[in-house]
Amino acid sequence: KAGVTQTPRYLIKTRGQQVTLSCSPISGHRSVSWYQQTPGQGLQFLFEYFSETQRNKGNFPGRFSGRQFSNSRSEMNVSTLELGDSALYLCASSKEQSSYNEQFFGPGTRLTVL
Amino acid sequence: KQEVTQIPAALSVPEGENLVLNCSFTDSAIYNLQWFRQDPGKGLTSLLLIQSSQREQTSGRLNASLDKSSGRSTLYIAASQPGDSATYLCAVTPMEYGNKLVFGAGTILRVKS
Numbered sequence: 001k002a003g004v005t006q007t008p009r010y011l012i013k014t015r016g017q018q019v020t021l022s023c024s025p026i027s028g029h030r031s032v033s034w035y036q037q038t039p040g041q042g043l044q045f046l047f048e049y050f051s052e053t054q055r056n057k058g059n060f061p062g063r064f065s066g067r068q069f070s071n072s073r074s075e076m077n078v079s080t081l082e083l084g085d086s087a088l089y090l091c092a093s094s095k096e097q098s099s100y101n102e103q104f105f106g107p108g109t110r111l112t113v114l
Numbered sequence: 115k116q117e118v119t120q121i122p123a124a125l126s127v128p129e130g131e132n133l134v135l136n137c138s139f140t141d142s143a144i145y146n147l148q149w150f151r152q153d154p155g156k157g158l159t160s161l162l163l164i165q166s167s168q169r170e171q172t173s174g175r176l177n178a179s180l181d182k183s184s185g186r187s188t189l190y191i192a193a194s195q196p197g198d199s200a201t202y203l204c205a206v207t208p209m210e211y212g213n214k215l216v217f218g219a220g221t222i223l224r225v226k227s
Contacts, residue, residue, distance in 0.1 A: 004157075031213050043203070043217040056212030090157055094213055100145050100165055103215060105158040 002027065004093050004106035012112045018079040021109045025072050025093030031055075032074040033103065034066060037088040049074055078111075086113045116141045116208045120218035127194055128226050135189040135221045137204035142182050145207040148215065149178050149189050152201045161202075162189070194225045 005024045013019050025032050034046040045058040049068035068074045072093075078085055088108045094101040117140045127133055137147070146165045150158040162171045162178040164187070170179040177190040187204060201222050205215040 006157075033213055033215070035215075042219050043205075043215075045214050045216070048212045048214060050212070056210070056214050058214075088155075092158075092213075092215075100207075101213070102148065102160055102163045103213060104160060105150070107157040110155070 004091060004104055006089075006091055006106040006109050008109060009107065010110045010112075012114065013081050014114050015081055015083060017081050018077065019081060019111060021076045021078075021089055021091075021111075023074045023076070023091035023093075023106060025074070025091075026095075026104055029093035029095050029104075030072050031094045031096070031101070032068055032072065033092045033094075034074070034076050035090045035092065036060075037090060037108070038086075043090070046076065081113045083113050085111065087111060116144075116206060116216045118204060118206060118216055118218035120202075120204060120221050122221060123219065124222040124224075126224045126226065129194060129196060131194050131225075133191050133194055133223070135191070135202050135204075135223070137187040137189070137218055139185045139187075139206050139216075141208065142185055143209040144182065145209060147178075147180055147187050147204060147206050149176075149187075150203045150205065152203060152220070154201075158203065191223075194223075196225050196227045199223055199225050 031050045033048040048056045066076045090108045092103040092105045121136045149161040164180040175192040201220045203220045205217045
């Protein structure tokens, strides 16, 4: 059974540009969450989608947005990139709507903003 | 606001030693607690999931305990090996709508051969 996949694995952008990251959950999983990991702030929750609806959102500016498609794949978009957006972006999937479920993470997308 | 703390921040032990990693959280209203492993530059690998109604979970050389009332969890690693070297993260799912993990800063473990 394939795990969570994320594309691309590495990205280099310049300030002011926008970027779209993609996440494909484990087959049969309908919940997808996104996290940002930086050396200074650690792992921080961005948002979660279930059945194409955003269920929960972290404390990030509106430049960070996401969506989920009917096949449960999810995309995350960051507009007007800033140097501080350089980070490892991780997505996680879980099977059901219940918050009791185990979450499985992908390998991440390493974003560098120059 | 839920906060998760992990102690120690870093740990270096000789191969074969048994060790304990600590995790504490400020709000006992959680659905579960999950321990992860992260190798440098990689994603997170789930090690153990403990539901709020459980006291402990075991997988191979790993044993995790949960004391929800005191806001504490421990991860016990038996007979450590160099391959156990990684960052270990604990995370809780707060009792609010949706799946959201709140992470600690992690413990960097180095097992010397």
